[in-house]
Amino acid sequence: xxxxxxxxxxxxDLARQLPGAEIRDVEVAYPDLVQGEGAGDFARGLRGAxxxxxxxxxxxxxxxxxxxxxxxxLGMTGRLLVRRPGDxxxxxxxxxxxxxxxxxxxxxxxxxxGCLQRYTDEGWARREEALGIEPLSDDFTPAWLAEASxxxxxxxxxxxxxxxxxxxxxxxxxSEALFRAKIDPRRPAHSLRPEESARLVGAVxxxxxxxxEFRGTTLLDYRDASxxxxxxxxxxxxxxxxxxxxxxxxNPVERIVQGxxxxxxxxxxxx
DNA sequence: AACGCGCCCTGTCCGC
DNA sequence: TGCGGACAGGGCGCGT
Numbered sequence: 001x002x003x004x005x006x007x008x009x010x011x012x013d014l015a016r017q018l019p020g021a022e023i024r025d026v027e028v029a030y031p032d033l034v035q036g037e038g039a040g041d042f043a044r045g046l047r048g049a050x051x052x053x054x055x056x057x058x059x060x061x062x063x064x065x066x067x068x069x070x071x072x073x074l075g076m077t078g079r080l081l082v083r084r085p086g087d088x089x090x091x092x093x094x095x096x097x098x099x100x101x102x103x104x105x106x107x108x109x110x111x112x113x114g115c116l117q118r119y120t121d122e123g124w125a126r127r128e129e130a131l132g133i134e135p136l137s138d139d140f141t142p143a144w145l146a147e148a149s150x151x152x153x154x155x156x157x158x159x160x161x162x163x164x165x166x167x168x169x170x171x172x173x174x175s176e177a178l179f180r181a182k183i184d185p186r187r188p189a190h191s192l193r194p195e196e197s198a199r200l201v202g203a204v205x206x207x208x209x210x211x212x213e214f215r216g217t218t219l220l221d222y223r224d225a226s227x228x229x230x231x232x233x234x235x236x237x238x239x240x241x242x243x244x245x246x247x248x249x250x251n252p253v254e255r256i257v258q259g260x261x262x263x264x265x266x267x268x269x270x271x
Numbered sequence: 272a273a274c275g276c277g278c279c280c281t282g283t284c285c286g287c
Numbered sequence: 288t289g290c291g292g293a294c295a296g297g298g299c300g301c302g303t
């Protein structure tokens with residue numbers, strides 16, 4: 001479910017609400033969500049720790065503690081919610097973190113593709129090496145894209161979604177960025193001309209920034225840390241619009257499958 | 272090495 | 288109304 005804009009929205013919410021809060025105890029309803037150690041050690045390791053700050057790396061939520069960090073990946077349907085006394089109980093509770101001030105930080109996940117894992121600072125630094133560059137950082141430039149994709153024959157849409165290269169771009173924003181850049185998603189990554197690399201970098205940054213401004217895209221499951229929907233869905237230009245008229249040329253938007261995932265694009269506008 | 276595929280899991284929707 | 292199949296925002300591990 002969540003790509004960079006959705007995760008960033010949650011992180012900004014949590015960064016205002018969590019620092020200073022102390023963990024009273026932890027209840028793990030689904031042990032398979034906890035990675036790296038057993039549920040008992042996980043719960044004991046968190047008990048008594050205090051939240052320092054909350055940041056994002058790729059599609060991961062980094063909850064920095066006074067000892068190490070707790071990293072949450074939401075998978076497809078994960079939600080991380082701050083719950084106050086009296087708020088309705090979640091229907092698919094995975095992990096409940098009770099805070100000393102009476103609030104709860106609840107992780108729910110219908111499909112349970114998400115995960116939570118504790119890391120030491122060094123452990124996370126090692127794990128992070130496998131992740132690509134941040135698309136909203138200064139590292140993401142047309143020159144970098146041209147060089148990094150030079151030897152890759154995979155379709156540019158599949159290439160964009162590979163988290164070892166660029167992080168944070170998932171199935172929705174890959175389609176949207178390629179539409180904005182007017183590039184056919186089936187093109188081999190290495191075939192982009194310099195001006196196309198430049199357009200793609202600009203389009204990725206633009207669509208991610210706009211989506212953050214609108215607090216992300218809610219198709220079905222996504223909710224922010226307060227349980228509210230994102231408002232970007234109505235601004236999607238191609239994703240989920242198979243057969244509907246392209247907002248630029250009026251020809252029907254098409255859906256194809258690439259790497260087992262749906263891709264939406266306009267064959268007339270994207271070449 | 273890079274790439275394509277299947278799988279993890281539950282829920283919803285659509286066609287028959 | 289019921290049932291089977293396709294599909295859903297991610298990521299990992301396998302084989303070639």
